[in-house]
Amino acid sequence: MATAATLPPAIDYRHLVQDGRLHGSLYTDPEIFAQEMEAIFHRGWSFVAHDSEVPNNGDFVVRKVGTQSLIVVRDSKGEIRIHYNRCSHRGAVLCQTSSGHRSRLTCPYHAWTFALDGRLIGVPDEEAYPAGFSKADAGLAPVARVDSYGGFIFVNLVPNGYSLRDHLGKATDLIDGLLGLSPVGRIQLNAGWMKHKMRSNWKIIVENQVDGYHAQMVHGSLLKANQTFATVRDRKPTSPTRVQDFGMGHTDIDHTSDYLKANDRLFRWTGGIDPARLPNYVKAMQDAYGEEDARRRLIGGPPHSMLFPNLSLAEMNIMVIEPVSPTASIQYTCPVFLEGADELNARTLRRCEGALGPAGFLIADDAEIGELTQMGVANLEPEWINLSRGMDTEEVLPNGVKRAGLMDETSQRGFWRHYREVMSASDHAMGRENG
Numbered sequence: 001m002a003t004a005a006t007l008p009p010a011i012d013y014r015h016l017v018q019d020g021r022l023h024g025s026l027y028t029d030p031e032i033f034a035q036e037m038e039a040i041f042h043r044g045w046s047f048v049a050h051d052s053e054v055p056n057n058g059d060f061v062v063r064k065v066g067t068q069s070l071i072v073v074r075d076s077k078g079e080i081r082i083h084y085n086r087c088s089h090r091g092a093v094l095c096q097t098s099s100g101h102r103s104r105l106t107c108p109y110h111a112w113t114f115a116l117d118g119r120l121i122g123v124p125d126e127e128a129y130p131a132g133f134s135k136a137d138a139g140l141a142p143v144a145r146v147d148s149y150g151g152f153i154f155v156n157l158v159p160n161g162y163s164l165r166d167h168l169g170k171a172t173d174l175i176d177g178l179l180g181l182s183p184v185g186r187i188q189l190n191a192g193w194m195k196h197k198m199r200s201n202w203k204i205i206v207e208n209q210v211d212g213y214h215a216q217m218v219h220g221s222l223l224k225a226n227q228t229f230a231t232v233r234d235r236k237p238t239s240p241t242r243v244q245d246f247g248m249g250h251t252d253i254d255h256t257s258d259y260l261k262a263n264d265r266l267f268r269w270t271g272g273i274d275p276a277r278l279p280n281y282v283k284a285m286q287d288a289y290g291e292e293d294a295r296r297r298l299i300g301g302p303p304h305s306m307l308f309p310n311l312s313l314a315e316m317n318i319m320v321i322e323p324v325s326p327t328a329s330i331q332y333t334c335p336v337f338l339e340g341a342d343e344l345n346a347r348t349l350r351r352c353e354g355a356l357g358p359a360g361f362l363i364a365d366d367a368e369i370g371e372l373t374q375m376g377v378a379n380l381e382p383e384w385i386n387l388s389r390g391m392d393t394e395e396v397l398p399n400g401v402k403r404a405g406l407m408d409e410t411s412q413r414g415f416w417r418h419y420r421e422v423m424s425a426s427d428h429a430m431g432r433e434n435g
Helices: 030-042 164-179 202-209 220-225 227-232 256-260 279-289 291-300 342-356 361-377 410-429
Strands: 021-023 046-050 059-065 068-074 080-084 099-101 120-122 145-149 152-156 194-198 242-247 250-254 304-307 311-314 317-325 328-335 384-386 402-405
Touching: 030 317, 030 410, 046 059, 046 068, 080 152, 145 164, 152 164, 164 242, 164 250, 164 304, 164 311, 194 361, 202 317, 202 328, 202 361, 202 410, 242 410, 250 410, 256 291, 279 291, 279 342, 328 342, 342 361, 402 410
Parallel strands: none
Antiparallel strands: 021 384, 046 152, 059 068, 059 099, 068 080, 145 152, 194 328, 242 250, 242 402, 250 304, 304 311, 311 317, 317 328
16 A cells, blocks of 8 residues: 555645635646545545436446446346446446347457356357356446435545435425425436537536526526516525525525516426426426425426536426536436426427527536636636625524625635545545654
C-alpha cells in the first residue's frame, strides 16, 4: 500500500472552497478531477440506474460511475445485480452496448461465460487449467454496496460506513414528491436516454441545474419565442420561488409558492394543460390520495432538484451527469413517465424532446454557457469565482433546510459546502495521514 511519503501533497480544499467564493482550479486541475472520482464517486453513493430500466429477467444496462463501467442486470430470479464490466479471466469488457437482454454474459475474447448473478458457468477447455482452478472462485466482481430508494438504485464502490439513507438525508422528500405525482407511487424511465456531450466540468452542470439566476439572460430567446414557457413561472427577482439547500449537497428550486399564487390552478408545471384533458389521471389521483391532497400535489408539481453528486430530478425529466475529464462531461436525459398517468405521459415525452432534445432550446443554451464558463475559468485571472449572492438573507427552516430567493446562490453554496467536507476528509481516506 502506498504511504504518505509516496503520495502527492494534499490539496487544501478548505482553502479552495470558501464561503461565498471558489478557486478557479476546481474546474480545471487534473489532479483534483482524479481525486473527485475516488472520493466522491467511488467512496460515496452515486446514482446508477432505475429499476424500471431492467423490468425483465435478463435485461441489463451499462453505466459509468466515476471511472468504472458497471453492468446493472436483473438475474434469473428477478434480483438486480451490479457487476464490474470486466471479465475475470483477462479483463475484457463483457457488455459493449448500453443496454440489452441476455440469458448469460459471455466474454468476446475467450468465451468465458457467466450467469446473470455473476457465477462463472462455462470455460472452454477447462481441463487445461491447473488442478486448483475453480470456477466458484472466478465469478464476476460485484460492487461493494447497492441500495435503492423509490426505484432509484445507488452504488457505493468503496465502503464508506454510512447508509444510503444517511446520504440522501432530507432529500428523500424530493424523491417522494416526484413519486407522489403517480396514483400508484411509481415512475418509469423506459422512454430511452438522450445523450449530450458537454464541454464543461461536471460541477458546472451541477451548479446550473439549480440556478434560478440565469434564465432571463441565457434562455432569453426561448422566453421571447415561447409565451407558454415564459408565463408559466415568475422569473423576476421578487418571485415567490425559492432555492433550497437540503444538506449533504442536495439542492432544489421550489416553484410551489409560485404555482399556488395562480388561484390554485392545476398543472401549471405541465405548461398549463387543461385538467379536463386528463380526466382519468385526475380521478386516479383523487381515488389514491383524496380530493384535497390530490389537488395539492397537482398544483405543486414535481421537484426541480440536484441530488449529490450526479442525479437531477429535473421536474418531469431525469438527468444524470457523467464526468469524463476536467473539461468534459456527458449529460443523460430521460422523460419521467408516471404509472397510472398515460394521458399525461405522451405530453411529457413531447415536452422533453422540445426542451432537451437535439434541437431543443434549453439544452443548447445550457451547453453553450457551460462551455463559455469552462473557457473562462481556464484563464488565470481573476483567481476566484464569486458565489456570495444572497448569503446574508438565507432563511433556515425548522427542519434545517436553508432557503433564499430564486436568484440567490444558496443552492450552489450548499453543493460546494458538502463537496468541501467530502474532499477534505478524503485525504485521510486515501492514506494521506500525517506521519
